[in-house]
Amino acid sequence: MIITLASSKGGVGKSTLTGCLAGAWAAGGDSVHIVDLDNNRTVSRWFADTARRPDGLTVSTPDPAGLTEHLAEIAATRAPDLVLIDVAGTYERALTVAVARAHLTLIPAAPTEADIFEASRVSRHISSVYEAFGREPLYRLILNRVQPLSSGAQLYATLEIVRLRLPRLKTRILQRAAYEELGLSGQPPHFADRKRPTVAKAIEELNAVTADIEALLRVHDDHHHYLEGAA
């Protein structure tokens, strides 16, 4: 299964979410491979220390122009349960290939005008790419870096997501220290000290997100099998 985390802007928490979700699945016993396409090499830098990197988690940093071949190579040599693609936070051509190769694309966005505007743009781009081949894409916006104390602006931004008809995951990711610590510790919340309240809450949230994603993919997979059976 390939999941792309896409955004046409930086600062939406894409790399943080990639690392935290990878940690959540790795903690559950899945083998996870992260393909880091971001020029800043953020997520690969965070997991560079192999002694601290969670078991079952690997990272590669291929040339984005060779993504298709690289994914084939990963499938043939490692066959991970999950591949997470962290794309560069810009509107560029590698984004097209990354969403075309994914079973699901997640668009992280904080409840701000800038993030939702760009999420809407990425959503239109994904739709255009799939429409070009007569297909419907599977993508979801994921509300990220939500402030725990809700404000009027945050509520308005959330209502804008509804108005723009952007499909989104049920679970929201709140702004928490446990997520931001990944960059400094190299350890996603599932591998950090669970006794700390921020870590415990982050784990609970991430588990809810992975459950949302798995349910979504299972539903579509069931439809796929239903069609195969009907054929």
Place this chain on the structure above:
Amino acid sequence: MSKPVFRPIAPLDVDDRQLEQVNERLGVPVMVRPASAFLHRDGATASRHAVTPSRRQQKLTVRIPTDVIDALKRQALDQRTTVRQLVLLALQKDGHEILAADLLPGAGGSE
């Protein structure tokens, strides 16, 4: 009552050339990436060159022909990189151990 017909959701089974045509049609910009030695294709290599806490960096001053300096500056400008990075890449090619962390912008301090 008939069952609804759903389309299977799966990655697009099209080649990169077809995706490139879509990019052209949609006018998606091409990102120009700087020449970089830390674009490793696999996890093992990436780990070997993984970004580790920066090593101690020291200044080295050498006198080389002005023409070579000019050529290096032009090459750095063309490739949107730095003279320092070009020198380190050449040394890496020659077998010296240059880590990815050494190649990061600002790794050498003020240049």
